[in-house]
Amino acid sequence: MKWFAGSVSTAVQVSRRNNALFIVFIESKNGKGEKMRDLWDKIEPSLFDCPIVGIHLMEGDEAAKQFAQIYPTPVLPASYFIDNLGKPIEVITLLKDLDYDGFFSKICNTVKAFNASVKPAPVQNDGGQQSSAASSNEVPATSSSPTSSASLEEKVQRAKMLLEQKRKAEEEAKREEEKRRELERISTGKLMQEAQQKRHEQELIEAAAQRRRDKIEAEKARERLKAQIKADREEREFRERRGRPVDASAGDMPTHRKMPKMEPVLSDRCRVQVRLPDGDNIVEEFASSDCLSALVDLIRQVGRTILVIKHAVALDDKSVSSLLRSMPPSS
Known part of the structure; x- marks a missing residue:
C-alpha cells in the first residue's frame, strides 16, 4: 500500500477532487499496530476498481489528534474508510484477530459499498422514460451479481498470487543477504587469519632477532670478562714481580730451584x-x-x-x- 505523503487536509482535498475512497490508518504503538501495518503492506491498490487515497498516522501524533477530534478513535489500531462526503463507510479494527484473507475481504466489501454510493442517479424526464430506464437497469442488476462475485474472486486470487510472488521475492532477497553475509564473514575470517599469521611470523622474526642480540651481548660480556680476568692476572703478576726477591735477569729461571746448603765457616x-x-x-x-x-x-x-x-x-x-x-x- 502506498500512503499519501502530505497532510490530512490535503489528502481530503485530493480524495474529493478525484472522487476517491479516503482511507485513514492510525497505527498504535504495540504489536497489533505492527500487525495491521503488515496487512496493509500486502495490499495492492491496483486490485480495486476505484481510486483510493490513503494516509498513515501514528498514535499520539498531532495529525492523529486532529483526526480524532472529528472521528473519535476509541480503539487503535484502526482503519477508517470515508466516502467523498466525509461519511465513514467502514472502520476495521483488530478486536477480533484477522488474517490477510479476512482483511482483504473487508476492504473489498467497503470498496463495493463506496462504488454503489457514488453511482449517478438516473435522470427522470417523463414516466415512460423512467419506467424504461428502470426496467433496463433492473436487468443488468440481476445479471451483474454473478459477475461481481466472479470479479471479487479474481481479485482475491490475484491478490494471493501477488502476495505469493512478494513472499518469494522476500525469501530470495533474504537468501541473497544471508549468502552475502556468509561471504563477508568468510572474507573477514580469512583476513583475520592472515593478519594473525603475519603477526605470528613477525613475532618469530623479532624473537630470533632478540636471540641474536642476546647472543652477541653474551659474547661481548664473555669477552669483557676474559679481558678483565687477563688484566687482573697481569696486574697480579706485575705486583708479584715487583715484590719478588730475584733480579730481572733471573726472571726466567725456575723459582723452586734447590740451592746448595752452605755451612758457616769461622772467620774474622x-x-x-x-x-x-x-x-x-x-x-x-x-x-x-x-x-x-x-x-x-x-x-x-x-x-x-x-x-x-x-x-x-x-x-x-x-x-x-x-x-x-x-x-x-x-x-
Missing part, C-alpha cells in the same frame, strides 16, 4: 751483599766483630733503603755482631 771477615729494589747490589766486607749498625750506616751513606735481608735478623738489636748471627764469610 764477613762479606754482606744487599740487593736494592731497582736491581742494584751493594757488597761490602765487615769484620766478624762488627755490629749490624755498621751495615745500616753504610746503606744510609749510599742514600738507599734496605728491602731484603738474606737471613732474618732482629734489626732492632744493631749491637749484635755478625758472627753471633752465624753468618758465613760470604752472605
Whole structure:
C-alpha cells in the first residue's frame, strides 16, 4: 500500500477532487499496530476498481489528534474508510484477530459499498422514460451479481498470487543477504587469519632477532670478562714481580730451584751483599766483630733503603755482631 505523503487536509482535498475512497490508518504503538501495518503492506491498490487515497498516522501524533477530534478513535489500531462526503463507510479494527484473507475481504466489501454510493442517479424526464430506464437497469442488476462475485474472486486470487510472488521475492532477497553475509564473514575470517599469521611470523622474526642480540651481548660480556680476568692476572703478576726477591735477569729461571746448603765457616771477615729494589747490589766486607749498625750506616751513606735481608735478623738489636748471627764469610 502506498500512503499519501502530505497532510490530512490535503489528502481530503485530493480524495474529493478525484472522487476517491479516503482511507485513514492510525497505527498504535504495540504489536497489533505492527500487525495491521503488515496487512496493509500486502495490499495492492491496483486490485480495486476505484481510486483510493490513503494516509498513515501514528498514535499520539498531532495529525492523529486532529483526526480524532472529528472521528473519535476509541480503539487503535484502526482503519477508517470515508466516502467523498466525509461519511465513514467502514472502520476495521483488530478486536477480533484477522488474517490477510479476512482483511482483504473487508476492504473489498467497503470498496463495493463506496462504488454503489457514488453511482449517478438516473435522470427522470417523463414516466415512460423512467419506467424504461428502470426496467433496463433492473436487468443488468440481476445479471451483474454473478459477475461481481466472479470479479471479487479474481481479485482475491490475484491478490494471493501477488502476495505469493512478494513472499518469494522476500525469501530470495533474504537468501541473497544471508549468502552475502556468509561471504563477508568468510572474507573477514580469512583476513583475520592472515593478519594473525603475519603477526605470528613477525613475532618469530623479532624473537630470533632478540636471540641474536642476546647472543652477541653474551659474547661481548664473555669477552669483557676474559679481558678483565687477563688484566687482573697481569696486574697480579706485575705486583708479584715487583715484590719478588730475584733480579730481572733471573726472571726466567725456575723459582723452586734447590740451592746448595752452605755451612758457616769461622772467620774474622764477613762479606754482606744487599740487593736494592731497582736491581742494584751493594757488597761490602765487615769484620766478624762488627755490629749490624755498621751495615745500616753504610746503606744510609749510599742514600738507599734496605728491602731484603738474606737471613732474618732482629734489626732492632744493631749491637749484635755478625758472627753471633752465624753468618758465613760470604752472605
